[in-house]
Structure formats: C-alpha cells, structure tokens
Amino acid sequence: MSETTLPVDRPVAPPPARVGNRGLVLATLLTCQLMLILDVTVMNVALPRIQDDLRFTPTGLSWVMSGYTLVFGGLLLLGGRAGDVFGRRRMFVAGITLFTVASLAGGLAGSAEMLLAARVAQGVGAAMAGPSTIALITTTFTEQHARMRALALFSAMASSGFAIGLIVGGLLTEWLSWRAVLFINVPFGIAIAILAVRLVPETDRRRARLDLPGAITATLGVGALVYGFIRAAEVGWGDTVTLAALAAGAALIAAFVLIELRAEAPILPLRLLADRDRAAAYVNFFLGPMAGMSMFFFLTQYLQDVRDFGALTTGFAFLPMAGTLFATSRLIPRLLPRFGPKPLSMFGSALMVAGMLMLTQLTVDSTYPAGLLAPMILMGGGMGLAFSPLNVIIMSTVPPADAGAAGGALQTMQQLGGTLGLAILVTVFGSSSRAATAAGQSPDQVLTTGATDAFQVSVVIAALSFLVALTFRARSRR
Known part of the structure; x- marks a missing residue:
C-alpha cells in the first residue's frame, strides 16, 4: 500500500482560547519561533571556543551549524503535515520538548560527537514545532486584522531572529560560556511547553491518510x-x-x-500553488533568504577580521537592521489592506537592492557610521516590507485543514533559499578571494574583495525578487 490509514479518535473540539489570553498565546508562539530561528545563527560567534573546548576538527566544526540546518530543513514538510493529521498543539508541544531536552544535552556535551547528536535532535524538534507554530497562529486568530497583525509579527521574528542570534550569542559567549548559548533555551522551552498546554487551543484530529x-x-x-x-x-x-x-x-x-x-491526502497539496499570489509569495520566500544570508555571513567576518570588532560589538552592529525590520513589520497590518502586496513587495525589494548596492562599495577603510549604518537600515526596512506580507498572503486564505502543510512548505522554502544562497555566495567569495590573493592583496583586502563580489550577486537575487513582486495582483485601496 502506498499510504497508511491512521485511525484517529472522534475529535472533541477544545474551547477556543479566551480573548484575554490571546496576547499570551501569541507571545508563546512567537517566542518559540524566535528561539528556533536564533539557533541557526546564535552559535556562530561561539564556534572558536567550542573548537578549543571539544577539540573539533575544522571540518567537524562546520557541522555544529550544518547538522541543525540539514535536519531542520529536511523534515519541515513532514512536520507540517503531521501537525495537520495528529493535532498541531500536540506536535508543537512534542517538538519544543524535544528541542529543549536536546539543548540541555548539548550544553552538557563532553565530546564533539555528543554535541553534534544534540544539534541533530534540536533540528528534529524544530521541524516538528516550526510548521505548527504558524499554523496555530492562523487557526487561533480568525479575525482578519488580528490574524494579519499576528502573521506580520511572526515574519518579523523569523527575519530579525538571525541578527538577534548574533547579539545573544555574543553576549552569552563573552560574559558566560558557549554552553550558555544552549542552556538559555531550557527555561524558555519549559515555559513555552507549559503555556502551550494551558492556553493554546488544540486543532481537531481527523481520520486521514499519511x-x-x-x-x-x-x-x-x-x-x-x-x-x-x-x-x-x-x-x-x-x-x-x-x-x-x-x-x-x-x-x-x-x-x-x-x-x-x-x-x-498529499503531504504538500499542490493546490496551494494554484493561487497566483500564493505561488509568487512562496518563490519570494525562497529568494529573500538567498539575498539576505550574505549580509549576515560576510559582514560578520568583515566586522571582526577587518574592522576588529569583538563578538559582542559585532552582534550589536546588526541591531539597527533588526530594529528597523521589526518596526516596519508592525506597519504591515495597516499597509497591506490599503495597498495590497504588490507595491509593498516591490518597494521593499527595491530598498534591498539599494542596500546591497551600497555594501558592494565597502573598502578596508569603511567606517561603520559611513559605510554600514545606512545599508543596515535599508536592508531592515526592505526585508520588512518585501517579506512580512508573504506570511499573510500564504496563510490568510489557506484552508484550515492544510495550514500545517502550508506552514511547512513556507519554512522549507526559507531554509532551502538561505542554504542555496550561502553556497552560491561562498563559492563566489572563494573564487574572488583566490584571485585577489594571486594579485598580491593584503588579507583584509582579500576578504573585503570577496565579500563585495558576493554582495554583487546578492543584488541580482534581490532584483529577481522585485520581478516576482510584479506578478502579484494589483488591488484597489480600501
């Protein structure tokens, strides 16, 4: 048989979350999303100390990051559909519990092998909880404006989490230990699991085929x-x-x-792509991280190796971008009903192109106020306008039965885009760096040349997202 029937008890619909609890429900779900995204970047600044402590080889050290990303990205579609079948709150609580236990095990790791196993388990837990997070937001907040506001905040958390991860990682590593980067997940994970059980309404289980x-x-x-x-x-x-x-x-x-x-009963109903706006939103959810990951990856190296910033200072250097992104995302519930997704995404993508173009002009002598502050603000505003509406476009009209699958597909596109983008841009960086080294440039010049050439490719990717935004339906003002 190609499919397995899963007998499920007759659902007993739980009472909806009380209105007075809606803020706490949203805070619980958003905190979970932020924690899952933080763990993509939070360990970046801790890697040198992890290598010294656990005696990682250079190749093995890269898997501290890649092990989490690989499992998280690979299991998202399955995690999303499993939430639709088995109950989203159930998958959410199980996923965040596994993630929390794995974080504790990673913080206690006495060997490289134990830490890598913990990172893989974190990825499994994240793939279980992540799709159900956005699906629960969609099914809990049914009123249009409240749902739009909640999804915009979700997008802000998902995007700014990369930058916040660098700040948190720098703080904990510099003040305490690299182990604190993992231990910090434990109290938050316990609180999220308890609050989810008490406050988040369970979705109906239904007889379905996996x-x-x-x-x-x-x-x-x-x-x-x-x-x-x-x-x-x-x-x-x-x-x-x-x-x-x-x-x-x-x-x-x-x-x-x-x-x-x-x-x-497909794990990814292809009817989700039948709507033109939703299909375009999925494509831009792929392109956005492709362009944005270069900024985090290469600017972190530029600030530390060329400008001699410390780990903590480097994290705070991204604060203007994260703050602008979050502030812009808060405007989406007002702007999207009035203008529709097309002008917002076009303008946001144009801001991203402008910010990336400014980054291509970096030199070894560029100062933070003159060379980096403006691009940071432009990228934050651009990402907020271009990509915060995408969650709303994808999730606001999806059938409730497919919300988990839609959320899993959304996050899969995000993970694939970021991973592919980084692979392409690192290849460009390596090729450019080798040529600069052969030309006799200094190490600082080599890194700067490689980074600026990678930013040129990011400009092209951001421009592609602008072209995709042109395909959104035009909507009259309300």
Whole structure:
C-alpha cells in the first residue's frame, strides 16, 4: 500500500482560547519561533571556543551549524503535515520538548560527537514545532486584522531572529560560556511547553491518510539538496559527492511531485500553488533568504577580521537592521489592506537592492557610521516590507485543514533559499578571494574583495525578487 490509514479518535473540539489570553498565546508562539530561528545563527560567534573546548576538527566544526540546518530543513514538510493529521498543539508541544531536552544535552556535551547528536535532535524538534507554530497562529486568530497583525509579527521574528542570534550569542559567549548559548533555551522551552498546554487551543484530529511515499521522498529529497548546498559551500561545486547529492535531491523532488499529483491526502497539496499570489509569495520566500544570508555571513567576518570588532560589538552592529525590520513589520497590518502586496513587495525589494548596492562599495577603510549604518537600515526596512506580507498572503486564505502543510512548505522554502544562497555566495567569495590573493592583496583586502563580489550577486537575487513582486495582483485601496 502506498499510504497508511491512521485511525484517529472522534475529535472533541477544545474551547477556543479566551480573548484575554490571546496576547499570551501569541507571545508563546512567537517566542518559540524566535528561539528556533536564533539557533541557526546564535552559535556562530561561539564556534572558536567550542573548537578549543571539544577539540573539533575544522571540518567537524562546520557541522555544529550544518547538522541543525540539514535536519531542520529536511523534515519541515513532514512536520507540517503531521501537525495537520495528529493535532498541531500536540506536535508543537512534542517538538519544543524535544528541542529543549536536546539543548540541555548539548550544553552538557563532553565530546564533539555528543554535541553534534544534540544539534541533530534540536533540528528534529524544530521541524516538528516550526510548521505548527504558524499554523496555530492562523487557526487561533480568525479575525482578519488580528490574524494579519499576528502573521506580520511572526515574519518579523523569523527575519530579525538571525541578527538577534548574533547579539545573544555574543553576549552569552563573552560574559558566560558557549554552553550558555544552549542552556538559555531550557527555561524558555519549559515555559513555552507549559503555556502551550494551558492556553493554546488544540486543532481537531481527523481520520486521514499519511502520505508515506510523499513523506519519504520529500524528506530525503530536501535533505539531499540541503546537504549538497552545504557541502558546495565547504568544498566547491566540482566535488563528486556534492554533485551526487544535488542530483539525487532533484530526482527525489521530481518523484515527490509525481506522487503528490496522485496521492489522496498529499503531504504538500499542490493546490496551494494554484493561487497566483500564493505561488509568487512562496518563490519570494525562497529568494529573500538567498539575498539576505550574505549580509549576515560576510559582514560578520568583515566586522571582526577587518574592522576588529569583538563578538559582542559585532552582534550589536546588526541591531539597527533588526530594529528597523521589526518596526516596519508592525506597519504591515495597516499597509497591506490599503495597498495590497504588490507595491509593498516591490518597494521593499527595491530598498534591498539599494542596500546591497551600497555594501558592494565597502573598502578596508569603511567606517561603520559611513559605510554600514545606512545599508543596515535599508536592508531592515526592505526585508520588512518585501517579506512580512508573504506570511499573510500564504496563510490568510489557506484552508484550515492544510495550514500545517502550508506552514511547512513556507519554512522549507526559507531554509532551502538561505542554504542555496550561502553556497552560491561562498563559492563566489572563494573564487574572488583566490584571485585577489594571486594579485598580491593584503588579507583584509582579500576578504573585503570577496565579500563585495558576493554582495554583487546578492543584488541580482534581490532584483529577481522585485520581478516576482510584479506578478502579484494589483488591488484597489480600501
């Protein structure tokens, strides 16, 4: 049999969250999302101390980051559909509990192997909880303006979490220890799990078929693509294993699409892509992280290696971008009903292009106020306007039964885009750096040249997101 029927008890609909609890429900869900995104970047600044403490090899050290990203990205589609089938609050609580236990184990790790195992378990927990987070927001906040506001805040957390992760990682590593970067998840994870059980309404369970062939091909396909992109960033695009992983991933994704076309209850209902605006939003959720990841990755190195910023100062250098992004996202509930997604996404993408263009002009002598502050603000405002509406576009009209699958697909596109973008840009950086070294440039000049050339590619990607924004339907003002 291609699909397995899951007997489920007759659902007993729980009472909806009380109006007085809605703020706390939203805070619980948003804190979870922030914590999951933080762990993508929060350990960046702690890696040197982790290497010294646990005696990681340089190659093994990269898997402290990649192990989490690979499992998180590979299991998101399965986690999203599992929430639809088994109950979203149930998956949310189980996922955040696993994530919390894994964080504690990672903080206590006495060997490299134990830390990597904990990071993989964190990725599994994040993939279980993440899609249900956005699905629970959609089904809990049913009034249009409240849902739009909640989804805009979710987007702000998802985007600014990368920058906040650098700040938190710098603070904890410099003041306490790299282990505190993992231990900090424990009290927040416990609080989130308890509040979710008490306040977050459970969605109905229903008799459904779990699309096992779709789940297997999607998980292995996305996992192979993510692994291929990560390996390409480490060893280059000519590596045999890299090419084999990417080819296998592409073949599995093609098989996945064929399975979904025939499945009775697909893990990713392709009808979600039938709406033009929703399909365009998914594409831009792929392109946005592709362009944005270069700023976090290369500017972190530029600030520390060229401008001699400390880990904590580097984290705070991203604060204007995070603050602008969050403030802009708060305006989305007012701006989106009035103007529609098209002008907001176009203007936001144009701001991103402008910010990236300014970053291509960096030199070894550029100061933070003159060379970096303005691009940070432009990127924060651009990302807020261009991508905060996308959550609303995707989730506001999706059928409730497919909310988990839609949320899983959304976050999968985000993970794939960020991973692929980083692999492409690191390749550009490496090629440019080798040429600069051969030309006799200093180490600071080599890094700056490689970073600015990578930013040029990011300009092209941001421009593509502008072109995709042109396909959104024009909407009259209300």
